[in-house]
Amino acid sequence: MRDVRFVFLHCGAFDTTVFDSQVVDSIVALREFGILFDLCVLLSAGELARDRALLRRRKMEISERIAGRVSVYPTPWKRRRLGDAISVAALLAELVSHRAPRTVVHARGDLAAAYSVVARRGWSRLRTVYDIRGDAAAEFAHFARMDRAAAATVDRDLAHIDWECRTAFDGASHVFAVSEVLRDRMASRYGVSHDRFTVIPCVADERKFHTDEVERKRTRAEEGFGDRFVVLYPGRFGRWHWGPEMIRIVKAMMDADPAVFFLVLTPDITEATSLASAGLPEGRFAVRTAAHSEVPRLMRAADLGLLLREPDPLNEVACPTKFAEYMMCGLPVLISRGIGDCTAFVEKHGSGVVLDGEDAARAVEALRFLRAEDPVARRERLASAARVFSRQRAAARMAGIYHAVADS
Numbered sequence: 214m215r216d217v218r219f220v221f222l223h224c225g226a227f228d229t230t231v232f233d234s235q236v237v238d239s240i241v242a243l244r245e246f247g248i249l250f251d252l253c254v255l256l257s258a259g260e261l262a263r264d265r266a267l268l269r270r271r272k273m274e275i276s277e278r279i280a281g282r283v284s285v286y287p288t289p290w291k292r293r294r295l296g297d298a299i300s301v302a303a304l305l306a307e308l309v310s311h312r313a314p315r316t317v318v319h320a321r322g323d324l325a326a327a328y329s330v331v332a333r334r335g336w337s338r339l340r341t342v343y344d345i346r347g348d349a350a351a352e353f354a355h356f357a358r359m360d361r362a363a364a365a366t367v368d369r370d371l372a373h374i375d376w377e378c379r380t381a382f383d384g385a386s387h388v389f390a391v392s393e394v395l396r397d398r399m400a401s402r403y404g405v406s407h408d409r410f411t412v413i414p415c416v417a418d419e420r421k422f423h424t425d426e427v428e429r430k431r432t433r434a435e436e437g438f439g440d441r442f443v444v445l446y447p448g449r450f451g452r453w454h455w456g457p458e459m460i461r462i463v464k465a466m467m468d469a470d471p472a473v474f475f476l477v478l479t480p481d482i483t484e485a486t487s488l489a490s491a492g493l494p495e496g497r498f499a500v501r502t503a504a505h506s507e508v509p510r511l512m513r514a515a516d517l518g519l520l521l522r523e524p525d526p527l528n529e530v531a532c533p534t535k536f537a538e539y540m541m542c543g544l545p546v547l548i549s550r551g552i553g554d555c556t557a558f559v560e561k562h563g564s565g566v567v568l569d570g571e572d573a574a575r576a577v578e579a580l581r582f583l584r585a586e587d588p589v590a591r592r593e594r595l596a597s598a599a600r601v602f603s604r605q606r607a608a609a610r611m612a613g614i615y616h617a618v619a620d621s
Contacts, residue, residue: 217619219249219317219615220307220316222319223236224324225254225255226260229505234505234534243611244280245605245608248612253284253307261285262287284310292324292374301331305332317342323343323374326343326381329381330381330383343387344389346391348529349378378399378403379403382399382405387618388410389611390410391531392532393554394530394553395530398530416606416607417603419603424596425513436511441472442580443516443517444466444476444516444517445516445517445518446479446519447503447511447518447535456485460488460491461571462571462573462576464493465573465577466580467497469581473580475493513542513543515544517580518539520536521548524551528553531555536558541603542592543594544592547568562594566579
């Protein structure tokens with residue numbers, strides 16, 4: 214479709230871990246299906262000025278990977294009228310700089326989608342695919358409860374979020390949602406037909422995340438795991454993630470089984486080490502950083518993954534990427550109830566155990582249940598069910614929708 218330009222629009226920072234795995238990898242996968250994206254990033258002026266050398270490197274790295282144009286525009290005052298106007302003007306400048314008879318914008322998040330819809334007033338051949346990542350109002354309310362600065366402007370910011378969503382729904386040609394729970398909530402809140410949605414969960418690359426028994430044995434030997442039952446947590450601490458609660462649950466499993474060993478892969482070394490040292494026996498845990506490329510082999514070497522979060526409306530619609538990664542590696546998960554569609558998937562496929570709150574006794578039961586099952590057969594069974602989380606499968610579905618939107 215040479216007469217169609219595809220632009221991926223993102224508002225905010227583009228750090229190496231989350232952005233590369235969720236955005237860049239997806240853009241690369243879509244190239245296999247004939248969808249060639251340019252990337253347009255609307256970044257706050259402060260972040261843009263903070264490290265220009267790093268920004269230049271990131272632009273070059275991403276451009277080489279996606280084989281497309283990467284443009285970054287400074288935008289001030291997020292969720293302010295002047296900031297909105299400047300952001301829309303920046304998007305229009307990007308569209309004008311590389312004209313095409315038709316343009317499809319994949320807008321990641323409510324703000325990007327609203328800007329794309331407004332920009333159509335000056336670019337009639339523009340079509341928007343609205344990619345909803347979560348319930349922004351619930352997320353903002355969550356942080357406002359903990360942050361005085363956010364609480365002081367909560368009414369104004371929630372009103373702007375409502376404007377973003379309504380504007381996006383009014384003008385978007387199609388909507389992606391990361392979970393059925395999120396789709397249903399947004400459809401009800403804004404009076405939108407389910408027919409306009411496609412549920413695309415957070416996904417993982419099947420060429421990286423898969424089962425491999427030979428590699429599993431080799432990695433366990435290299436890491437010195439031996440016969441330990443390795444409980445894995447790869448991710449951040451704080452925000453909506455459980456920290457102290459997770460440590461107490463792991464401690465209960467350690468008390469019940471001397472083979473349990475806890476491996477934490479996180480950039481939050483200080484906080485994680487402090488929590489683990491205070492709550493777990495010495496020598497039965499390790500806290501370290503890991504490059505994204507290391508994570509698949511360590512998941513394959515583990516025996517149980519953790520996905521424990523506090524009960525909150527923002528978690529009820531979520532689809533964490535690590536869940537897809539766990540499942541595709543055949544790694545069972547100990548998961549909190551009420552995490553998007555993930556909890557229901559676990560219950561349907563027997564791919565782990567669901568906890569209602571901080572239920573250490575249930576976690577110990579889960580440990581005994583998992584230890585009694587043939588682990589090789591379980592890994593293959595879980596990985597087979599997890600094909601729905603394949604990035605390649607999702608890219609094929611998305612490509613068909615982009616072509617239909619371009620022709621609309």
